[in-house]
Structure formats: structure tokens, C-alpha cells
Amino acid sequence: MWKPTADRTNSIRLRATALAVLLAGSLSLLSVGCSNVKELSYEPVRMDPDPARAKTKEISSRLLEMTGVKGKVTQPGPSVTRCREYGDDLFSTDHPWSVYEISDAQVEEGMQNLRKALGANGWKITKDGKANSQAQDPEIYAENKAEQFAVHITGEKKSATGGSLILFSVVSACFRAASPSALDGEY
Amino acid sequence: MDYAALKALKPSEFTEAADGYKAASDMADHAYGDTEGQISARLREGLHGVAVEAALGSLRDLAKNFHYVQVECGLAATSLKAFAAAMTDAKKKLDDALEDAAHQKLTVGADGSVTYPPGGEEKDGKLPEGGTVTGSAKGKPAGTVIDPTRDANDLSAALERQAANIHPNPNFGKAVAIANRIAQAVAEATEADAMWAPKLRKLKADDDLVVSDKDWADVQGDTADVRAGAKDYLEHIKPPPKGDDPKANADWWKGLSPDEQSAYLSLNAAEVGALDGLPSVVRDEANRTVLAEKTAEFQIRYDGIPKEPQPRYHYVQHGRAWTREETDEWREWNDKYAKDKEFLKRNLDGMNAIQARFDATGKEGLPEAYLLGFDTKGGGRAIVANGNPETADHTAVFVPGTFTAIEKSEDYIGHMGELWKKTHAQVPGQNVSTITWIGYDAPQSIVPEAMTKGYAHDAAPDLNHFMAGLEHIQGGDGASHTTLIGHSYGSTVIGAASNAGDLRTDDILVAGSPGMLVGHAKDLDVEEGHVWSEAASFTKDQVPAGGKVAGLGGGTPFWKEILPFGSVWGQNVPSDEDFGAHIMDNDADSHTDYWRKDSFSLENQARVVAGRYDKVVLD
Numbered sequence: 028m029w030k031p032t033a034d035r036t037n038s039i040r041l042r043a044t045a046l047a048v049l050l051a052g053s054l055s056l057l058s059v060g061c062s063n064v065k066e067l068s069y070e071p072v073r074m075d076p077d078p079a080r081a082k083t084k085e086i087s088s089r090l091l092e093m094t095g096v097k098g099k100v101t102q103p104g105p106s107v108t109r110c111r112e113y114g115d116d117l118f119s120t121d122h123p124w125s126v127y128e129i130s131d132a133q134v135e136e137g138m139q140n141l142r143k144a145l146g147a148n149g150w151k152i153t154k155d156g157k158a159n160s161q162a163q164d165p166e167i168y169a170e171n172k173a174e175q176f177a178v179h180i181t182g183e184k185k186s187a188t189g190g191s192l193i194l195f196s197v198v199s200a201c202f203r204a205a206s207p208s209a210l211d212g213e214y
Numbered sequence: 215m216d217y218a219a220l221k222a223l224k225p226s227e228f229t230e231a232a233d234g235y236k237a238a239s240d241m242a243d244h245a246y247g248d249t250e251g252q253i254s255a256r257l258r259e260g261l262h263g264v265a266v267e268a269a270l271g272s273l274r275d276l277a278k279n280f281h282y283v284q285v286e287c288g289l290a291a292t293s294l295k296a297f298a299a300a301m302t303d304a305k306k307k308l309d310d311a312l313e314d315a316a317h318q319k320l321t322v323g324a325d326g327s328v329t330y331p332p333g334g335e336e337k338d339g340k341l342p343e344g345g346t347v348t349g350s351a352k353g354k355p356a357g358t359v360i361d362p363t364r365d366a367n368d369l370s371a372a373l374e375r376q377a378a379n380i381h382p383n384p385n386f387g388k389a390v391a392i393a394n395r396i397a398q399a400v401a402e403a404t405e406a407d408a409m410w411a412p413k414l415r416k417l418k419a420d421d422d423l424v425v426s427d428k429d430w431a432d433v434q435g436d437t438a439d440v441r442a443g444a445k446d447y448l449e450h451i452k453p454p455p456k457g458d459d460p461k462a463n464a465d466w467w468k469g470l471s472p473d474e475q476s477a478y479l480s481l482n483a484a485e486v487g488a489l490d491g492l493p494s495v496v497r498d499e500a501n502r503t504v505l506a507e508k509t510a511e512f513q514i515r516y517d518g519i520p521k522e523p524q525p526r527y528h529y530v531q532h533g534r535a536w537t538r539e540e541t542d543e544w545r546e547w548n549d550k551y552a553k554d555k556e557f558l559k560r561n562l563d564g565m566n567a568i569q570a571r572f573d574a575t576g577k578e579g580l581p582e583a584y585l586l587g588f589d590t591k592g593g594g595r596a597i598v599a600n601g602n603p604e605t606a607d608h609t610a611v612f613v614p615g616t617f618t619a620i621e622k623s624e625d626y627i628g629h630m631g632e633l634w635k636k637t638h639a640q641v642p643g644q645n646v647s648t649i650t651w652i653g654y655d656a657p658q659s660i661v662p663e664a665m666t667k668g669y670a671h672d673a674a675p676d677l678n679h680f681m682a683g684l685e686h687i688q689g690g691d692g693a694s695h696t697t698l699i700g701h702s703y704g705s706t707v708i709g710a711a712s713n714a715g716d717l718r719t720d721d722i723l724v725a726g727s728p729g730m731l732v733g734h735a736k737d738l739d740v741e742e743g744h745v746w747s748e749a750a751s752f753t754k755d756q757v758p759a760g761g762k763v764a765g766l767g768g769g770t771p772f773w774k775e776i777l778p779f780g781s782v783w784g785q786n787v788p789s790d791e792d793f794g795a796h797i798m799d800n801d802a803d804s805h806t807d808y809w810r811k812d813s814f815s816l817e818n819q820a821r822v823v824a825g826r827y828d829k830v831v832l833d
Contacts, residue, residue, distance in 0.1 A: 068807050080578060081262075101642050103579025103635045108628055110810065121813045123636040123820075127643075159799060161828040170808060177808035179817070181829070188826040189641060196636070196817050200808045211624070212570025214580060214631050 065112050067201060072175065074202040076107045076118065076213045083120040086176050087197050091126065093144035094193060096137040098129035107213040110201035117201040118210050127192040131184045137193045138165050138182040145169050150178075162186055175200035215404040217326030217396060221312075223403070225302040232294035236476060239287035243499065246280035249273055255576020274573055275424070278506075282425040285433055285503050288480035289440050290417050293410060295477060296444035300406035304399045311395035318388050326400065328393040330385035342383035349393025351401035413439050430510030433503075441481045451478055458675070460491030460683035467492050483507075487588060490683025494584045494604055501585040502572075508590055509565045516558040519551045561590050564620030568596055571627050580631055581646075587680075592655040594620025597680070598627050599649040600634040604687050606647035608637060609694045610823040611684070611719075613677065615702025615726070618656035626650045629812070636820035640829075647694075648823070653680060657703055667710070667731065667766065669703070674710035681711075681718040697721040697823045705730055705788065706766050712739040720744060723822050725800070725815065727788040729766030734786065735794035746822050746830070747788035747795035748815055797833040798822075 074082075083105040091100060105122035109115065126137065145152055145167070154168040164184055170177040178197050185191040204210050254273050257266060315322050321329040327348045334342040350370070353363040374394075378387030417436055419429065441448070451474045455462040467489075470478065479486045479500055486492065487500035523543045529536045540548075568585065575582050580600070587597030603609055610633060614626050630648040637646045654673030681698070688694045698719040700708040709730025711717050717739040724730065725748040732738060735745035766787075786793040800815050821830045 099642065101639050103638060105578060106580075106628065106632045106635060108632065108810070108812070109625075111625070112810075119808070119810060119813075121632055121810075123632075123639040123817065125639040125642060158829070158831050159833075160831045164829065175808065179809075179814070183640075183826075183829055186826075186828050188828055189824070192640070192642070194639060196813065198808055198810070198813050212567065212573065214571060214574045214577070214628050 067110075067113050067117075069175075069200060071113075071117055071201045071203040075204060076210065079118070079120050079199065079202050080105050080107065082174075083122045083176070083197060083199055086171075086174060086178075087122050087124060087195065089148065090141075090178060090180075090195060090197065093141055093148060094126060094137040095140040095144075096126055096129055096133045096193065098126040098133065098192075101125050101127070105197070107210070109210055113201055114203075115207035116204050116210070118204055118213070119201050120197075120199040122197040123195065124197075125192040125194045127190060129191055129193070131191050134182040134184055134191050134193055135165075138167065138180070141167060141180060149173050215400060215407045217308075217400050218324060220304060220308055220400050220403045223301060223305060225298045225305055228294050228298035228301060232291045232298060235287045235291035235294060236473070239284050239291060239476070242280045242284035242287060246277055246284055249277040249280060250572060251575050251582045254573075258577050278425045279423065281502065281506060282419070282429060282433075284499075285480070285506075286417060286419060286436070288476060289433075289436055290414065292444060292477040292480050293414055293417065293440050295473065296440070296447035297406060297410040297414070299447045299450075300410075301403060304403035304406065307402070308396060308399035311392055311399065314395075315392045318385070318392070320385070320389050320392055322392070322396065326393070326396045328389040328396070330383065330389035332383065333385045334383045337382065342381075344383065344385065345389075347386070347389050347393050349390065349395070349397035351394070351397040354405075409443055413443050427510035427513045430506050431514055434507050434511065437481060437483075444477070444481065448477070448481065450474075454485070454489060458490060458679045460679060460686045463489045463491035463683070464686055467496070484589070487585075490679045491686050492683075493687060494586060494599065494602055497586050498584040501588040505565060505568060505585060505588050508588075509562065509569065512558050512562050512565070512590075516555065516562060519555050519558075520547065523547050560619065560621040561594055564594055564596065564623040567624035567627065568598060570624075571598060571631070579635070581634060586649070587651075587653060590620070593618070593658070594652070595654075596620055596623050596627075596652045597649065598623075598630070599647050600631055601645065601647040603647040603649065603684055603694070604689075605645050606688070606694050607644040608641060608646050608823055608825060609684065609688070609696045610637070610646075610648045610699055610819075611651050611681065611696070612649065612699045613651050613653075613701070613704035613707050614656070615700070615704040616657045618652055618654070618704070619658070620652060623650075623652065626652060629816070632813075633816055633820055633823065636817050637823045640820055640824040640826055644824075646823070649684075651677070651680065653677065654707060667706070670706040670710035670731065670766075671714075673707045674714045677707060677711040678714055678717060682716070685718040691718070695720050695825050697723055699819060699823075700724045700727065700730075702726045702728065709738070709766075712737075715739075721746065721822055723798075723819060724748070724788050724795070725819075729787045731766060733793070735788070743796070745788065745795040746798055747793070748798045748800045748818070796830065799831040799833045 101124045103124070105120040107118050107120055110117035110119050129137075142152070142155065150169040150171045152167060152169045154166070156166065157163045158166045158181060162184065165182040167180045168177070169180075176197060176199050178195060181194045183189075183192050183194055254270055257269060257273070312322060315328060319331055323329060323346070325348070327346050329346045330344050332341040332344045352367045352370075374390055378390060381387065416439065451470065452466065454466050467475065475496075479496065483500040483503040487497050487504055489497070523541065526540055526544045527538045528541050530539050568588075571583050574580050582602065584599040584602060585597070586599055587595050589595040610630070612626065612630050612633070614622065618626075627650050630650045634646055634648040637648065653676050655669060656673075657669050681696075684696070685691060685693070696719045698708055698717070698721070700706070700722070702725070705724035705727035706729060708717075708722060708724065709732055712722070713731055719740060721744045722738055722740050723746040727747060730738065736742060738745055788795045789797060791797070798815075798818050800811070800818070818831050821827070
């Protein structure tokens with residue numbers, strides 16, 4: 028059986044210690060990274076959570092109009108989440124919703140309408156292509172710098188896993204609340 | 215309590231009163247639910263402005279009142295039931311004694327005395343005369359080795375037997391026996407009365423409309439009081455089975471009568487709330503009581519901590535040099551209070567965040583929430599469901615990672631609220647439940663705690679039981695499509711749970727996983743193709759690489775002997791291609807700063823949770 032000599036044990040121990048130090052260093056960098064406040068590339072607008080929710084719903088309504096497809100629309104409104112990585116008094120809204128009980132043709136039509144209408148309504152399309160999913164559904168990314176919102180739209184065609192729908196994720200930039208505690212209990 | 219009172223007493227009246235309190239408790243429970251879920255939600259839907267906010271504030275206070283009424287009336291009902299049980303016992307003894315008296319031609323007077331007729335052998339042509347005796351109850355034995363009461367009881371019984379034996383009228387002995395039984399029954403009734411009267415009086419609330427922290431803290435005292443008093447009554451109720459079998463728990467609960475269920479719940483809320491396999495509404499009711507009591511208790515304790523002395527430092531001269539030192543006063547305060555204060559603050563933050571989630575039900579379509587687990591021990595436990603899991607077509611259970619503790623409740627509960635909305639948008643018309651499972655003591659540091667597997671192995675059985683309980687209340691294996699989501703170290707917990715045996719889930723989805731204690735996706739307890747992994751690139755997320763070094767993946771054992779923490783370079787973590795999970799896209803390809811990493815990855819997670827696998831965006 029192989030038995031380490033004292034020298035060899037020492038050298039292994041040394042190597043192990045060196046690796047431990049290295050690793051501890053890189054991982055503590057990571058934990059510091061969590062608490063470090065990152066810089067935003069824009070100055071957050073001062074806004075309270077409820078007006079931010081109202082504004083998000085308004086943006087969603089306008090997107091629905093641009094889609095120009097008549098179907099059912101899911102009811103829930105936006106959530107408020109802290110932008111913790113940028114500061115405890117900052118938050119953004121996130122509004123997922125969909126137009127459903129529509130046909131695949133309506134999905135196409137809605138996506139086509141959006142391609143035309145987004146630009147005319149202050150949105151810049153940042154990506155227009157196919158999602159890298161098995162279904163390869165069409166997707167559009169767009170942002171509205173003036174309003175400080177971004178949207179991801181997927182035209183989900185009918186498949187074995189469910190019906191056709193146009194799925195929207197409307198997200199806001201980070202806004203600044205009155206104080207960190209003003210965001211306590213906001214969901 | 216005397217003979218006349220016990221004779222006239224109808225224990226059923228107390229049972230009826232108990233039923234009344236039970237009904238009041240149930241009514242308050244419904245009203246509590248309605249105020250939170252229905253009225254506030256409706257108000258929010260149609261109206262906006264300062265008046266609505268004020269109304270919502272008042273409704274929250276009202277909901278608190280209803281909750282308090284529910285719990286206290288529940289205690290009152292149990293107390294009255296226990297009291298009635300004691301009285302029924304005493305009354306039965308009395309009735310039996312009276313019946314026997316009538317058989318033996320003895321007359322019982324209005325004061326409980328027993329009159330016996332002349333009888334026995336004639337002496338000098340005269341029948342021994344009748345007479346009247348009053349009985350005495352036995353003293354209550356103390357149960358100690360040297361028990362003067364028992365000795366005295368034995369002695370008095372012997373003397374009575376002797377007296378009866380030498381008495382010329384045999385009816386005398388019979389009368390004494392009956393009179394004693396009557397006295398015994400009255401004594402027992404008196405004892406129950408004396409014990410319960412102050413307890414029931416204490417249950418009376420102060421008559422203001424504010425349910426204060428003190429009121430809730432008092433509930434804990436009341437509960438302990440009632441539990442102590444109702445010991446005999448509770449002994450009739452079977453306790454939950456030993457072990458953590460969710461089915462056995464469920465059967466136990468179903469086997470209790472509604473009265474027994476509410477008695478057991480009102481006196482053992484924390485125990486009932488933690489039982490996997492019990493209906494969500496039952497666990498929710500129990501845990502919310504514990505939450506309200508603990509919040510109040512911790513707030514009172516927190517408020518009782520004296521202010522941190524200022525200034526913290528002063529300057530002290532040592533020879534010619536001045537040094538800055540902590541003051542004695544501050545150090546004393548620090549030693550005595552700092553740790554406690556920090557502990558209380560952490561828990562209060564978490565508990566307030568959980569309560570805030572209940573208050574937010576209905577706001578922007580947020581579904582009703584269920585508190586399926588709650589505890590303040592260790593790092594704290596909180597299991598919160600968005601939407602009732604019992605009726606869910608799609609269920610997600612989220613196991614957070616390193617640093618998980620109750621104070622992170624806001625983030626983790628918020629996370630699952632968002633996932634609920636994102637899933638709902640993808641399968642409109644189907645029921646969704648998303649659950650935050652802060653159910654284990656997670657590592658509180660990356661080095662060295664998260665480097666060990668111990669936390670995961672400790673947590674695994676709890677997760678297994680919870681998942682099995684979930685499946686049971688949902689109605690079996692095929693009833694709900696279930697996804698288990700693990701963040702960072704949470705995925706290691708899932709791996710350990712999967713290795714530990716039968717993990718009741720359909721899909722496993724991990725994000726930033728440092729390893730799952732297995733080498734390949736196929737080693738996990740789900741069907742092939744149902745393991746999903748999200749990981750950012752190495753520069754953004756070092757956790758998976760760190761996990762490899764720490765040996766949380768699966769792989770060859772050889773190097774573990776040599777490298778620190780039993781580490782292994784080259785073992786598989788879920789974001790490795792060789793691991794065999796579907797690698798999901800984790801970053802918005804949007805060239806804009808507005809996307810938080812979470813919002814996009816949650817959208818993709820929702821596709822798995824919704825079972826729309828073909829729509830999942832891959833890396």
C-alpha cells in the first residue's frame with residue numbers, strides 16, 4: 028500500500044492549503060459581489076410602488092392595443108421587486124401576461140402587428156427572431172427608453188403542451204422609492 | 215358547588231355553550247379569510263386612492279380581530295368541553311349513587327344527607343331505629359411514597375367499616391356508603407369548577423378593538439393554561455402517530471371527530487402546523503396562530519431591550535498615549551443584549567414579511583396564500599404557498615440556497631409570487647401553486663459551511679416528507695404536475711433528497727447549482743429528460759465551479775482524500791454538458807439594462823413548471 032513520506036505529505040498539505048486559500052479568495056469575492064452595490068447605467072427615476080404598478084399596466088394596455096388581436100387576456104397585474112443589486116431603495120416592476128384562446132394565425136398576425144407598431148410607438152426592437160426552444164416560436168425583444176420599460180414577447184403556437192397564446196413579459200427599469208422601508212411588504 | 219347545584223346541573227348545557235364558541239370561532243375564521251381574500255381584494259380591484267388605502271388598513275385590523283376571536287373562541291370551546299367532560303363524570307357518579315339509594319330504600323335530603331329506615335334484628339321487641347348520615351369525600355392522594363392523605367383515607371374507610379359492622383341497623387352502613395359517594399361526586403365537581411372558572415374568566419378579552427402584541431402573547435399563556443387543565447379530557451384524544459409518514463398523519467387527522475380536531479389544533483397549533491399530510495387549510499390555520507403569537511412575543515421582547523448606550527467609544531490614557539476603547543457600559547450592553555436583539559430583529563423581519571404576503575392577497579391578482587410551515591428555531595422555517603396546492607394542476611416547490619433563513623422571506627416569497635404569475639400567464643385557466651420552502655438550516659457562509667454536505671443530508675428527509683405530504687393531499691402521483699426548483703445549495707439539498715429515496719416530483723430544475731451529489735441527471739429520481747439546469751457563465755457565477763472543488767458533485771473518490779474539503783476537479787455539476795440536464799438559457803438577449811437576470815430566468819422556469827417543455831429556451 029502506498030504510504031506518503033513525510034515530505035510528500037507536507038507537499039500535498041501545502042498544495043491543498045494553497046488551493047484552499049485560492050478558492051476561499053475567489054469564493055469570498057463572490058460573496059462580496061452580492062453585497063456590493065452595482066452601478067446602474069442610468070439615473071433611477073423617483074417613483075412610489077403603486078404609481079409604478081399603474082404605469083406598468085398602462086404600458087401593458089398599450090402593447091395589447093398594438094397587438095390588435097382579440098382574445099382573452101390574463102388578469103394578474105405587475106409585481107414589485109427590489110433591485111437589490113443596485114440599492115435597497117430601488118425596485119422594478121415585472122408584469123407577465125398573455126393573450127389566449129386565439130388561433131396560430133392570430134399569433135402570427137399579432138406578432139406582425141407588433142413588429143410594425145412598436146417602432147411607431149417609441150419602442151426600439153432589439154431582437155426579432157426565433158426562440159432557441161424546441162418549438163422555435165417567434166420572439167421579439169424591445170425597449171422603450173423614454174418610458175424606461177423593456178418587453179419580451181413570444182408568439183407561442185399550439186403544441187402538445189398547450190394552446191396558442193402571445194406571452195408578454197413587461198419589465199421596468201429600476202425606480203427609486205421614498206426609502207428602503209417603503210418597499211417592505213410590497214409583492 | 216354543592217349537592218343541590220350538582221343535582222340540578224345539566225353538563226350538556228356546557229357542551230352546547232362549547233358548540234356555540236366553536237361556531238363563533240369558525241365564523242371568525244371564515245370572516246378572517248373573507249376579509250383578507252375577498253373583501254380587500256374586491257376593494258383593490260375597483261377603487262384607488264387615499265380612502266381605499268385607509269379602508270384597507272381598517273380591514274387589516276378587522277382581519278386581526280377576527281383571527282384573535284377565532285383562536286380565543288377555539289380555546290374557550292375546548293375549555294368548556296373539558297369542563298363539561300369533568301362535570302359529566304361527576305354528575306354520572308351522583309346519579310348512580312342516587313339510583314342505588316332509591317333501590318336500597320334510602321332517602322337523600324336536599325343537602326345531600328342520607329336517611330335510612332329502621333332495620334336489622336329486633337332487640338327487646340324493638341327494631342333498631344333509622345337515622346340520617348352525611349358523607350365525606352376522600353382526600354385527594356398526593357401519590358408520593360409517604361402519602362398522608364392516602365393513609366388517612368385508608369384509616370377513615372377502616373373506621374367506617376368497623377362502625378358499620380357494630381351498628382345494629384344494617385341500613386346504616388349502606389347509607390354511609392351512599393352519602394360518601396354523593397360527597398365524592400360533589401367534591402369532584404367543585405374541584406373542576408374551581409379549576410376552570412378562573413381559566414375561563416381569563417379567556418375574556420379586554421374590550422378595546424385593538425388586538426395588541428400583548429393580547430397575542432396572552433394567547434400563549436391561555437393555551438398553556440387550558441392545556442394543563444384539559445389534561446384528562448385530552449387523554450381521550452389520540453395523539454398523532456410517531457414518525458413522519460404523511461399518510462399516517464392524514465389518517466390520524468381524519469380519524470378524529472370535528473370536536474377533537476379543533477380541540478387538538480387549538481392546544482397544539484405548532485405541532486399540527488408541522489404535520490406533513492394534513493390538509494393545507496388546517497396547517498395554515500395552525501401556523502398562522504403560531505405566527506401571530508410568535509410575532510407578538512418577539513416584538514415585546516425586542517421592545518424590552520434597552521437602547522444601545524451612546525457613545526460606544528471613549529478615549530483612555532495609557533501612559534502618554536490615548537487609545538480609543540469601548541465604554542464599559544456599551545460592552546456590558548453588548549454582552550447582554552446584542553445577540554438577542556439581532557436574533558429577534560431577523561425573525562421579526564421575516565415574520566412581518568410573511569404577514570405582509572397575506573395582506574397582499576388579491577393585490578394585482580396575487581392568489582391566496584397558505585402558511586404550510588412555520589418555526590423560529592435554528593435559522594427559522596417558513597413554508598408559504600401561493601394558491602392552494604390541493605387543487606393545483608401545476609405545483610412548484612422552491613428550495614433556496616446558501617444564506618437561506620427566515621429574514622430572507624420577503625425575497626423568496628416574492629420570487630414565488632412572480633413565478634405564480636408567470637406560470638399562470640402560460641397556462642391560463644389551469645390552477646397553479648408555487649411554494650417557497652424555507653424548511654432547513656442552510657449554510658450561512660460559503661466558506662466553509664456551504665462546502666460541506668452535512669446541511670443537505672440533514673435537510674433531505676424533511677424535503678422528502680414534505681413532498682410526499684404534498685402528493686398525498688393532492689390525491690396521488692398523477693394529480694399534479696410537480697417541479698422542484700433548487701437555487702445554489704438548495705439544489706444540493708434536492709440531490710441529497712433524491713439519493714435518500716423516493717422523491718415525489720416530476721421535474722427537477724436547478725439554478726447556479728454547485729452539484730447535486732450525483733454524477734449524472736439520470737441518477738436523479740425523475741424520468742429521463744426532466745432535469746433542467748440554469749447557469750450563467752463562469753465569470754458571472756462561480757458557484758458551480760466552487761461546488762466542483764468542494765466535492766458537491768458526483769465523481770471519482772480518489773482525489774477527495776488529498777484535496778481540501780474533499781474536493782474534486784472534474785466532477786460533474788448540472789451545468790456541465792456531460793451531466794445530462796437540459797441547459798436552459800439564463801440571460802436575456804436583449805441588449806438593455808432593464809432586464810434583471812431573475813425576471814428572464816423566471817419566465818423560462820415558468821415554462822417547465824407549466825409543463826410547456828417545448829417552449830423552454832435553451833442555451
